[in-house]
Amino acid sequence: MKEGVKKISGKAGLPPGTLVHIGEKKSEKVRITVMEYNEGECRERDIASLNEYIPSQDKSTITWINIDGLHQMDVIETIGRLFHLHPLTLEDIVNTGQNPKLEDYRDYLFIVLKMLYYHEQKNFIESEQVSLCLYSNVVISFQEEPGKDLFDPVRERIKSGKGRISKMGADYLTYSLIDAVVDSYFIILEKLGEKITVLEEKVMSEPTQKFLHEIHAMKREMIFLRKSIWPLREVVRSLERGDSLLIQDSVHIYLRDVYDHTIRIIETIETFRDILSSILDIYLSSVSNRINAVMKVLTIIATIFMPLTFIAGVYGMNFRHMPELEWRWGYPLILLGMASLGISMLVFFRRKKWL
Numbered sequence: 001m002k003e004g005v006k007k008i009s010g011k012a013g014l015p016p017g018t019l020v021h022i023g024e025k026k027s028e029k030v031r032i033t034v035m036e037y038n039e040g041e042c043r044e045r046d047i048a049s050l051n052e053y054i055p056s057q058d059k060s061t062i063t064w065i066n067i068d069g070l071h072q073m074d075v076i077e078t079i080g081r082l083f084h085l086h087p088l089t090l091e092d093i094v095n096t097g098q099n100p101k102l103e104d105y106r107d108y109l110f111i112v113l114k115m116l117y118y119h120e121q122k123n124f125i126e127s128e129q130v131s132l133c134l135y136s137n138v139v140i141s142f143q144e145e146p147g148k149d150l151f152d153p154v155r156e157r158i159k160s161g162k163g164r165i166s167k168m169g170a171d172y173l174t175y176s177l178i179d180a181v182v183d184s185y186f187i188i189l190e191k192l193g194e195k196i197t198v199l200e201e202k203v204m205s206e207p208t209q210k211f212l213h214e215i216h217a218m219k220r221e222m223i224f225l226r227k228s229i230w231p232l233r234e235v236v237r238s239l240e241r242g243d244s245l246l247i248q249d250s251v252h253i254y255l256r257d258v259y260d261h262t263i264r265i266i267e268t269i270e271t272f273r274d275i276l277s278s279i280l281d282i283y284l285s286s287v288s289n290r291i292n293a294v295m296k297v298l299t300i301i302a303t304i305f306m307p308l309t310f311i312a313g314v315y316g317m318n319f320r321h322m323p324e325l326e327w328r329w330g331y332p333l334i335l336l337g338m339a340s341l342g343i344s345m346l347v348f349f350r351r352k353k354w355l
Contacts, residue, residue: 030075031067032047032075035155036056036062037061038060039166053082061137063170065138076093079140083138085133092112092131096129099228102239104244107135108133108134109239109246109247111131111235111239114130115128116184116188124217125188127224130177139170139173139177154176169248171248185265195218200275203282215283218276219273226270229262229266229269233259237259296354304342307341
């Protein structure tokens, strides 16, 4: 847990619906962006307060309100009051430890996603919670902080007026935002796939203790990804097969495509987990083989020196009546015999393919 991060234990004992920001403390001002568009035009502006927001009277206009920053409770309370958000919805928005989920409040759909980024310099995955509220012609998105935004391509498509997004409703906009988040997972998987390829090459060449730490770090990343993405499958499936009037039949086919992407991502994660387990097994086997090789060499050396030590021990007892001690050539003969015995044992081990 980073310094300056509020823990969920800070909510213990508080009534349901109490707004307490769970996550890293921020000091930046909350940014509120309003984008209104239809097939003919698009208007985007930043507003200082939601009190300045005036809903469009044109039913064909789609409004996208994006909130960057969840640490100012007055902003969350204001938007909850303007759009009649349930207190439990507001509580889930500011609690950034949520898993992906979908809740139907009839008037609106509440969706929680995990927006993931791969930090190139620090070489790890960062996570940000994104909450979406879908109304008939309004979409409200809540993000933890500005600057890390995967929704810029969606904004560009809206501004350019190209494609279906300017002609479709708020449900298609919600699909586009979900699709942008899901597509970013493929980028992360590509990066992880490259790291796994490097690990596979290292396991045969340099299986060091550092290598073991890298494997365990990768396995933790896979667990984190699985926890962040696995529930999303049921979220998209519920949207695609749900009976909410806020999702038109024309959007179901696109949600089905996102569902297929989610399945592919989950399968890739499971494959990566299996590969990492195999790499770990290979590493342990390699270390064990090295230890066995060292032990075999030491055992052979000890075996060769056992009879030599016995002979040296016999003639080192210093008894007075040992005839061999008086022989003129006794010493070189004993050395020659010991050398012959050692060489014979080496030849025997070689024929047995123990060396």
